[in-house]
Amino acid sequence: DVKVTQSSRYLVKRTGEKVFLECVQDMDHENMFWYRQDPGLGLRLIYFSYDVKMKEKGDIPEGYSVSREKKERFSLILESASTNQTSMYLCAIGGQPQHFGDGTRLSIL
Amino acid sequence: GEDVEQSLFLSVREGDSSVINCTYTDSSSTYLYWYKQEPGAGLQLLTYIFSNMDMKQDQRLTVLLNKKDKHLSLRIADTQTGDSAIYFCAGGKGGSYIPTFGRGTSLIVHP
Numbered sequence: 001d002v003k004v005t006q007s008s009r010y011l012v013k014r015t016g017e018k019v020f021l022e023c024v025q026d027m028d029h030e031n032m033f034w035y036r037q038d039p040g041l042g043l044r045l046i047y048f049s050y051d052v053k054m055k056e057k058g059d060i061p062e063g064y065s066v067s068r069e070k071k072e073r074f075s076l077i078l079e080s081a082s083t084n085q086t087s088m089y090l091c092a093i094g095g096q097p098q099h100f101g102d103g104t105r106l107s108i109l
Numbered sequence: 110g111e112d113v114e115q116s117l118f119l120s121v122r123e124g125d126s127s128v129i130n131c132t133y134t135d136s137s138s139t140y141l142y143w144y145k146q147e148p149g150a151g152l153q154l155l156t157y158i159f160s161n162m163d164m165k166q167d168q169r170l171t172v173l174l175n176k177k178d179k180h181l182s183l184r185i186a187d188t189q190t191g192d193s194a195i196y197f198c199a200g201g202k203g204g205s206y207i208p209t210f211g212r213g214t215s216l217i218v219h220p
Contacts, residue, residue: 102150
């Protein structure tokens, strides 16, 4: 079974904080993805990575960065959190198809 | 690029069949998927169909693909309250690892 683990299910942070969301996979897959999900907007791709130390911008990268130092771990970083980044964040791995973690519901106060 | 459209809501009675519809624009999509998202959880792959197929059945789930109309549907037979969730349609092309997702259809099953 594919296992994609996101470090937190729920997270509450304050405006201006630096926030790290972690994602770990056990499938040794090259491709990892970060999405955010908002009601009525579906899934929007933030960043993705095809290999270690490699990253590509998705559709909405502004305000975010990523880190992939090891193949199994892909981190999403909110450099200075703002209230409009309150959302559900989903990590995925794979290609055709993608497999998802359980998500992190992030609230920025 | 690809565009995938779904209706936002569907309400059915327990025991009835549910049909969730999806249209896509890119006729070169080679893979079409259905994902299920239960409240507070991530997306779970339910089933998929290749573009060279017309139909796929898996227990209570039937996927129909009409390539001419670029229309995909998911039928759930004998719908149960545990089927209440958001269902996402997604399409992808060979050589690309990034599918295009629809906005999701909320299925509400009431007794």
